[in-house]
Amino acid sequence: xxxxxxxxxxxxxxxxxxxxxxxxxxxxxxxxxxxxxxxxxxxxxxxxxxxxxxxxxxxxxxxxxxxxxxxxxxxxxxxxxxxxxxxxxxxxxxxxxxxxxxxxxxxxxxxxxxxxxxxxxxxxxxxxxxxxxxxxxxxxxxxxxxxxxxxxxxxxxxxxxxxxxxxxxxxxxxxxxxxxxxxxxxxxxxxxxxxxxxxxxxxxxxxxxxxxxxxxxxxxxxxxxxxxxxxxxxxxxxxxxxxxxxxxxxxxxxxxxxxxxxxxxxxxxxxxxxxxxxxxxxxxxxxxxxxxxxxxxxxxxxxxxxxxxxxxxxxxxxxxxxxxxxxxxxxxxxxxxxxxxxxxxxxxxxxxxxxxxxxxxxxxxxxxxxxxxxxxxxxxxxxxxxxxxxxxxxxxxxxxxxxxx
Numbered sequence: 001x002x003x004x005x006x007x008x009x010x011x012x013x014x015x016x017x018x019x020x021x022x023x024x025x026x027x028x029x030x031x032x033x034x035x036x037x038x039x040x041x042x043x044x045x046x047x048x049x050x051x052x053x054x055x056x057x058x059x060x061x062x063x064x065x066x067x068x069x070x071x072x073x074x075x076x077x078x079x080x081x082x083x084x085x086x087x088x089x090x091x092x093x094x095x096x097x098x099x100x101x102x103x104x105x106x107x108x109x110x111x112x113x114x115x116x117x118x119x120x121x122x123x124x125x126x127x128x129x130x131x132x133x134x135x136x137x138x139x140x141x142x143x144x145x146x147x148x149x150x151x152x153x154x155x156x157x158x159x160x161x162x163x164x165x166x167x168x169x170x171x172x173x174x175x176x177x178x179x180x181x182x183x184x185x186x187x188x189x190x191x192x193x194x195x196x197x198x199x200x201x202x203x204x205x206x207x208x209x210x211x212x213x214x215x216x217x218x219x220x221x222x223x224x225x226x227x228x229x230x231x232x233x234x235x236x237x238x239x240x241x242x243x244x245x246x247x248x249x250x251x252x253x254x255x256x257x258x259x260x261x262x263x264x265x266x267x268x269x270x271x272x273x274x275x276x277x278x279x280x281x282x283x284x285x286x287x288x289x290x291x292x293x294x295x296x297x298x299x300x301x302x303x304x305x306x307x308x309x310x311x312x313x314x315x316x317x318x319x320x321x322x323x324x325x326x327x328x329x330x331x332x333x334x335x336x337x338x339x340x341x342x343x344x345x346x347x348x349x350x351x352x353x354x355x356x357x358x359x360x361x362x363x364x365x366x367x368x369x370x371x372x373x374x375x376x377x378x379x380x381x382x383x384x385x386x387x388x389x390x391x392x393x394x395x396x397x398x399x400x401x402x403x404x405x
Contacts, residue, residue: 152359159351160206164238171260171345173240175352176202177209184218184226184248193229196237204234210252211240217247220272220296226252240348241265241332241341250340254304259341261332262348267340268329269304270319272297307339 158175165171178195180188192210199208210230217223230237230252239256246268253259253267261267272293298312305315319328335341370382381403 152356154354154356156351156354158354159349162205162207164207164209165260165343165345169344169346170349171240171343171347172349172351173209173211174206176206176235177211177350177352180210180212180215180226180249180252182215184215184222186219186222188218189222189225192226196229196233200233200235207236207238207258208233209238209240210256211242212245212249212253213242214244215246215249216244217249220248220300223248223252224299227255230256241267242348244268246270246329248300251300251304254307254340256342258343260343260345260348261335261341263331263333263344265332266329267332267335268327269315269340270325270327271316272300309339 159172160174160176161172164173176199178192178199180192182188196208199206210226236257238258238260239253241253241259241261242265243262244266245253245261246266247270250267250269253261254269301312301315305312308315310318316326319326322328330338330340332341333344336344370384372380372382374380379400381401384402384404386405
């Protein structure tokens with residue numbers, strides 16, 4: 001449509017003015033009109049050709065423009081395609097790089113995880129080895145401790161005999177033993193009597209041993225409590241004196257159902273003695289105190305005198321015949337003749353000592369420690385520990401290094 005309109009405009013523009021304004025033909029001039037028509041036709045043909053040429057030219061230009069536009073569009077399309085391709089390639093490169101990076105990180109992570117797992121495995125293995133080593137060492141320590149503990153115990157068991165004195169003069173003591181050492185006090189009496197009751201409840205036939213290493217006597221009431229527990233015991237009470245038994249301890253030894261002593265053990269009897277410290281007594285109180293002591297003396301001395309086959313007065317007479325202070329002491333091998341002790345033994349077997357004494361906790365012996373000193377003359381010496389009564393030192397001491405206070 002645009003092209004037709006353009007051609008019509010061109011034709012009108014090319015017509016001569018005469019042609020446009022030519023009046024209508026008249027009958028008088030037919031030739032002239034025919035010529036004019038022919039000329040007009042020629043002109044129109046020329047114009048048509050010209051218009052056609054122009055149209056062709058314009059068409060050619062348009063086509064050229066169209067082709068140019070097409071080419072430009074193709075160029076743009078190609079450029080866009082190229083840019084898209086570049087973008088795709090860049091994206092692909094980026095994705096590839098990312099994938100490669102991810103793959104690398106994955107590999108590194110896997111490698112790190114594997115290293116961590118290996119380290120954990122190595123650590124676990126090391127811990128297991130350490131635990132095994134520690135367990136082995138602990139077992140070795142336990143074994144050593146068990147062996148040491150086992151070495152502290154003897155293989156023998158306590159020996160229980162109803163008649164503990166063998167024909168060879170050896171006394172066999174079981175673990176039914178009660179030590180009686182030091183001063184006799186209320187605590188001592190509780191200690192001894194509670195154990196008499198315990199061993200009675202265990203067995204009423206086997207003997208119970210009261211073993212005296214060194215006992216100077218003590219409280220009359222506490223000692224009497226022990227004597228009454230001995231009398232009421234169903235199991236026989238056997239008293240054993242290894243070193244020294246005096247005063248209340250001597251009464252306990254003499255009045256026991258059975259008693260034993262080493263030949264050189266010392267047994268000492270004397271009258272009841274009392275000491276009043278910082279007390280003011282009138283004559284009546286002094287008389288009452290004396291009478292109370294006399295009553296205790298009769299209760300303790302009468303059984304002793306009766307066993308000896310003498311009276312209490314004869315016992316007192318014999319006491320003071322031996323010494324001015326009334327202390328009558330005898331070695332056990334002489335005391336047996338006085339019936340203070342029943343049997344002299346050649347040896348004593350402590351069958352209940354089944355634990356190594358060196359493995360047991362020891363008390364503080366610092367008071368008995370010998371500390372070297374220097375006298376005024378510059379000579380070194382040590383003081384010997386205090387002796388118990390009736391004991392003496394018997395040692396070789398030519399330079400006087402050992403001294404007594």
